Amino acid sequence: MTLQEALDTYLPLIEDELRACMTPPANSPPAFFGMMHYHLGWADPQFQPVQIKAGKRLRPLFTLLTCQAAGGDPHDALPAAAAVELVHNFSLIHDDIEDRSDTRRGRTTVWALWGEAQAINAGDAMLTLAHLGLHRLSERGVPPDRVIAALHALDQANLALCRGQHLDLDFESRLEVDADAYMTMIQGKTAALLGCAGQLGAMVASPDRDLTERYRRVGEGLGLAFQIQDDVLGIWGEPDVTGKPVADDIRHRKKSLPVVYVLGRRNDPGAERLRALYAQEELSEGDVADAIAILDASQARPYAEELARYHLETALTELEAARPEPEAGEALREMAHFLIKRAY
Amino acid sequence: MTLQEALDTYLPLIEDELRACMTPPANSPPAFFGMMHYHLGWADPQFQPVQIKAGKRLRPLFTLLTCQAAGGDPHDALPAAAAVELVHNFSLIHDDIEDRSDTRRGRTTVWALWGEAQAINAGDAMLTLAHLGLHRLSERGVPPDRVIAALHALDQANLALCRGQHLDLDFESRLEVDADAYMTMIQGKTAALLGCAGQLGAMVASPDRDLTERYRRVGEGLGLAFQIQDDVLGIWGEPDVTGKPVADDIRHRKKSLPVVYVLGRRNDPGAERLRALYAQEELSEGDVADAIAILDASQARPYAEELARYHLETALTELEAARPEPEAGEALREMAHFLIKRAY
Numbered sequence: 001m002t003l004q005e006a007l008d009t010y011l012p013l014i015e016d017e018l019r020a021c022m023t024p025p026a027n028s029p030p031a032f033f034g035m036m037h038y039h040l041g042w043a044d045p046q047f048q049p050v051q052i053k054a055g056k057r058l059r060p061l062f063t064l065l066t067c068q069a070a071g072g073d074p075h076d077a078l079p080a081a082a083a084v085e086l087v088h089n090f091s092l093i094h095d096d097i098e099d100r101s102d103t104r105r106g107r108t109t110v111w112a113l114w115g116e117a118q119a120i121n122a123g124d125a126m127l128t129l130a131h132l133g134l135h136r137l138s139e140r141g142v143p144p145d146r147v148i149a150a151l152h153a154l155d156q157a158n159l160a161l162c163r164g165q166h167l168d169l170d171f172e173s174r175l176e177v178d179a180d181a182y183m184t185m186i187q188g189k190t191a192a193l194l195g196c197a198g199q200l201g202a203m204v205a206s207p208d209r210d211l212t213e214r215y216r217r218v219g220e221g222l223g224l225a226f227q228i229q230d231d232v233l234g235i236w237g238e239p240d241v242t243g244k245p246v247a248d249d250i251r252h253r254k255k256s257l258p259v260v261y262v263l264g265r266r267n268d269p270g271a272e273r274l275r276a277l278y279a280q281e282e283l284s285e286g287d288v289a290d291a292i293a294i295l296d297a298s299q300a301r302p303y304a305e306e307l308a309r310y311h312l313e314t315a316l317t318e319l320e321a322a323r324p325e326p327e328a329g330e331a332l333r334e335m336a337h338f339l340i341k342r343a344y
Numbered sequence: 345m346t347l348q349e350a351l352d353t354y355l356p357l358i359e360d361e362l363r364a365c366m367t368p369p370a371n372s373p374p375a376f377f378g379m380m381h382y383h384l385g386w387a388d389p390q391f392q393p394v395q396i397k398a399g400k401r402l403r404p405l406f407t408l409l410t411c412q413a414a415g416g417d418p419h420d421a422l423p424a425a426a427a428v429e430l431v432h433n434f435s436l437i438h439d440d441i442e443d444r445s446d447t448r449r450g451r452t453t454v455w456a457l458w459g460e461a462q463a464i465n466a467g468d469a470m471l472t473l474a475h476l477g478l479h480r481l482s483e484r485g486v487p488p489d490r491v492i493a494a495l496h497a498l499d500q501a502n503l504a505l506c507r508g509q510h511l512d513l514d515f516e517s518r519l520e521v522d523a524d525a526y527m528t529m530i531q532g533k534t535a536a537l538l539g540c541a542g543q544l545g546a547m548v549a550s551p552d553r554d555l556t557e558r559y560r561r562v563g564e565g566l567g568l569a570f571q572i573q574d575d576v577l578g579i580w581g582e583p584d585v586t587g588k589p590v591a592d593d594i595r596h597r598k599k600s601l602p603v604v605y606v607l608g609r610r611n612d613p614g615a616e617r618l619r620a621l622y623a624q625e626e627l628s629e630g631d632v633a634d635a636i637a638i639l640d641a642s643q644a645r646p647y648a649e650e651l652a653r654y655h656l657e658t659a660l661t662e663l664e665a666a667r668p669e670p671e672a673g674e675a676l677r678e679m680a681h682f683l684i685k686r687a688y
Contacts (some may be wrong), residue, residue: 098461117442125506144488159517162469166376
C-alpha cells in the first residue's frame with residue numbers, strides 16, 4: 001500500500017471518528033464545542049459548518065498503520081488514532097496562548113478570537129475529550145487490560161509533552177541551553193506523542209509489550225528526526241522548500257539544535273560571539289550572516305544532519321525488526337521518508 | 345465516627361497518596377514539578393520544602409468515606425481520592441489565570457509567580473497526573489472494568505467542569521442570565537466533581553451501578569447546596585461568619601443565584617433597575633443598598649434558601665437510601681451539615 005492509498009482509505013475514517021468523539025452532549029452551550037470545532041477546521045468563527053484542512057492528521061494515520069503492521073484491524077484502532085490527534089490539538093490550542101501566536105494554518109487562533117480564558121478552557125475540554133474518545137476502544141472489543149494500558153500510555157506521553165513544553169518555555173528566557181537539554185525538550189515536545197501514536201496502534205493489535213515498545217520507538221525516532229530536520233531547514237533550507245526566507249529561525253533568534261550545539265560550548269570564541277548576538281533585541285542581516293558563519297565554522301550543520309540520520313535509521317531498524325505486515329510496512333516506510341524528506 | 349475522627353485518620357493518608365502521585369520522574373527539571381508542589385502547599389517559590397495548609401481536602405475525604413459507607417476498604421480508594429483532589433487543583437491553577445486572581449489562600453498564585461504560559465502548562469501537567477494517579481487503583485487490586493469505569497467517570501466530571509467554567513466566563517460578559525442557566529453552570533463548576541468524588545469512592549467498594557449513582561447524587565446535591573448557600577452568604581452573610589464585608593458579592597457585581605433569579609425576570613421593574621445597576625462600572629454604597637432592597641422585595645433570599653434546602657435534603661435522602669455503613673454514615677452526615685452550616 002502506498003502512502004497515498006493509505007491516506008485515501010484512512011483519512012475519511014479518522015475524520016468520522018474525530019467527529020464522533022467531538023459530538024456535544026445535549027446540555028452543551030453551542031460555543032463550548034463550537035470553539036473546539038473551529039480549531040479542528042469544522043466551523044467558522046460564528047460556529048457555522050465549514051470544512052477546512054486543519055492539520056495533516058499524520059499522527060492518527062500512523063496509529064492505524066502501526067495497528068495494521070502489528071497484525072490488527074486498523075478500524076479497531078480508530079479511537080486511539082482520534083485520541084492522539086485530539087491530544088495534539090489540545091496542545092496546539094494551549095501553545096498558541098503561551099506563544100502569543102495570532103494565526104495557525106492561516107486562520108486566527110482560538111485565543112485571539114475568544115480570549116485567553118475561554119481558550120484555556122477549550123484546550124482543557126479537548127484534552128478531556130481525547131480521554132473519553134480513547135474509551136471507545138472498549139466498544140471495539142479491545143480487552144479491558146489493554147484499554148487501561150492505552151489510557152496510561154496516553155497520559156505518560158502527555159506528561160512528557162508538558163515536560164517538553166516546560167523546557168521550551170524555560171529555554172526562551174535564557175542562553176545557557178546545550179544540545180542534551182534540547183534533545184530532552186524535543187523528546188517530550190515532538191517525539192513522545194508520535195511514539196505514543198505508534199505504541200497505541202500496536203497495542204490494539206497485540207498484547208506483546210516488546211512489540212508495542214518497538215512501535216513506540218519507531219514513532220519516537222521519526223519524531224526526533226523530523227524535528228531536527230526542521231531545525232536544519234529553518235536555517236539552511238531553500239525558500240522554495242520551506243516556504244520561509246533563508247535563515248528565518250536565526251532572524252527570530254530561535255534556539256534550535258544547531259544553535260544550542262554551539263551555545264553549549266565553554267571557552268569557545270564562536271559560542272561567545274553567538275551568545276552576544278542572541279542577547280540582542282534584534283538581529284540585522286549582517287548579524288544573521290555572522291551567526292550562520294559561526295554555525296558553519298562550528299560544524300553545526302553536519303552535527304545536526306548526522307543526528308537526524310541516526311534517529312531516522314533507528315526508527316527504520318525498529319520497524320524492520322517488528323516484521324510489519326507488508327501492506328502497512330510499505331506505507332510506513334514511505335511515511336518515514338515523506339516526513340524526513342532528505343536522504344541523509 | 346465523627347467528622348474530626350475521620351479527618352484525623354484520613355487526611356495524613358490522603359497527603360501521602362497525593363505525594364506519591366506527584367513524585368517527579370528522574371528526568372524532570374526541578375521547576376516543572378516545583379510549580380505544582382508550590383500550588384499544593386509543599387514548596388515555597390524557590391521550590392524549598394514547606395508545609396502550608398493549601399485546601400481543606402474535603403473532596404478526597406468524601407471519596408474515602410463513601411467507599412467505607414458502601415462497604416469497601418477506604419485505603420483502596422486512596423488513588424481515587426487523590427485524583428479528584430488533583431483535578432480540583434488543576435482547575436484552580438487554570439481558573440486563577442482565567443480570572444486574573446493574584447492570590448489564593450493568602451499566597452501568590454502560580455501564574456502571578458511564573459507567568460501565564462508556565463501556569464497553563466503546570467495545570468495541564470496536574471490534570472495528566474490526576475489521571476496517572478487514578479491508575480494506581482489497579483495496584484490496589486481494583487478489577488480492570490472498574491478502573492476503566494472510574495477513569496471514564498473522572499473525565500465525564502471534568503468535561504462538566506469545563507462546561508461550567510465556559511458558562512461562568514460567558515456569564516461575566518452579559519446580563520441575560522437566568523436561574524436555570526446559572527444552575528447548569530454550578531452543576532458543572534461545583535457539583536460535578538463532588539458528585540464524582542462520591543461516585544468513585546462507592547465504585548471502588550462495589551460494582552452496583554445503582555449504588556454508585558446514588559453516591560454520585562449525594563455529592564452532587566451537597567455541591568449544589570453548598571454553592572447556593574455560599575451565594576446567600578455572599579450577599580446577606582454576617583462578616584464574622586463569612587470573613588468578608590456584608591454584600592461583598594453585590595459590590596463586586598457577582599452574578600450569583602439571588603441576582604440572576606431577579607435578572608432573569610421579564611417586564612419587571614426591579615429586574616430593570618438591577619440590570620441598570622449591574623451595567624455600571626462601579627457601585628456606590630447607596631447602589632449596593634438599592635440592589636439588596638430589590639433582591640429582598642423580589643424574595644430572592646427565600647428562593648435561594650429554599651433551593652439550598654431542597655438540594656441538601658436530596659443529598660441526605662440519597663445517603664440514607666444507600667444504607668451507609670454506620671461509622672462512615674455518621675461522618676458523612678456531619679460533613680453534610682458542616683458544609684451547609686445553616687439548618688434551613
